[in-house]
Amino acid sequence: MIEIKNLSYKYPGSNRYVFDDFSLTLCDNNIYGLLGKNGMGKSTLLYLISGMLRQKVGTVTIDGVDSHLGRPEMLSELFLVPEEFELPAMSLDTYVRMNEPFYPRFSRDVLNRCLTDFELPLTLNLKALSMGQKKKVYMSFAIAANTRVLLMDEPTNGLDIPSKSQFRKVIANNMSDDRMVIISTHQVHDVESLLDHILILDERHLLLNSSVSDICEKYTFDYRMPGTGSEDVIYAEPTIQGNAVIAHRKEGDNDTNINLELLFNAANKGLLK
Numbered sequence: 001m002i003e004i005k006n007l008s009y010k011y012p013g014s015n016r017y018v019f020d021d022f023s024l025t026l027c028d029n030n031i032y033g034l035l036g037k038n039g040m041g042k043s044t045l046l047y048l049i050s051g052m053l054r055q056k057v058g059t060v061t062i063d064g065v066d067s068h069l070g071r072p073e074m075l076s077e078l079f080l081v082p083e084e085f086e087l088p089a090m091s092l093d094t095y096v097r098m099n100e101p102f103y104p105r106f107s108r109d110v111l112n113r114c115l116t117d118f119e120l121p122l123t124l125n126l127k128a129l130s131m132g133q134k135k136k137v138y139m140s141f142a143i144a145a146n147t148r149v150l151l152m153d154e155p156t157n158g159l160d161i162p163s164k165s166q167f168r169k170v171i172a173n174n175m176s177d178d179r180m181v182i183i184s185t186h187q188v189h190d191v192e193s194l195l196d197h198i199l200i201l202d203e204r205h206l207l208l209n210s211s212v213s214d215i216c217e218k219y220t221f222d223y224r225m226p227g228t229g230s231e232d233v234i235y236a237e238p239t240i241q242g243n244a245v246i247a248h249r250k251e252g253d254n255d256t257n258i259n260l261e262l263l264f265n266a267a268n269k270g271l272l273k
């Protein structure tokens with residue numbers, strides 16, 4: 001469990017608080033989608049959870065241990081995949097041999113399965129890879145580390161369309177009851193079928209903190225032709241398929257798949273109560 005209590009944080013030299021008296025609890029066996037406009041603190045929150053940034057007010061704990069202490073037993077159960085990173089000029093095998101000892105449950109079998117799912121060879125020279133290939137290799141290593149907490153910042157940026165589908169498969173195939181995944185992203189359609197829980201950040205607070213199941217019990221997401229009944233509609237946007245709408249769910253309504261872009265826009269307009 002991750003517990004954030006009364007967190008306030010601003011970057012050195014800035015007068016603007018990214019978070020101010022912010023609290024949040026996150027639990028195992030969930031894939032969280034962390035959404036928000038640029039500058040709302042998504043990446044900052046991941047770095048505070050990982051302990052790479054340190055708050056002066058409030059606490060961030062993982063299973064009761066302050067994350068900023070950087071204790072080896074905590075770090076061995078946490079992996080952060082940043083949006084931008086560099087890999088050393090060496091073979092993948094050398095990289096794995098150097099880094100797998102930090103993660104007691106690291107699995108070469110899982111690594112090989114992830115690389116196969118990403119359609120990458122098992123023997124690689126990291127220096128020779130494109131940015132997209134490096135991202136797939138690094139995410140494969142992160143998943144193979146088998147940490148209980150996996151933080152991913154914009155993981156689908158730089159991936160082509162087939163690779164985004166492969167990403168969803170890799171995450172879904174390697175989820176377990178004791179694992180928590182937090183995915184910060186602007187590419188909402190890349191991940192909406194994966195998520196169990198939605199967090200939407202805005203100006204130091206949460207606009208939405210709800211499970212996907214609860215959202216789908218309250219709302220329906222569909223398309224309606226202009227001029228059709230709208231008394232139950234909360235928010236609508238025109239599309240070539242008709243008006244994309246979020247509506248209050250009524251008894252007898254069919255199940256619908258969540259539309260994260262529509263949900264995000266409605267939340268930012270203050271329409272979800």
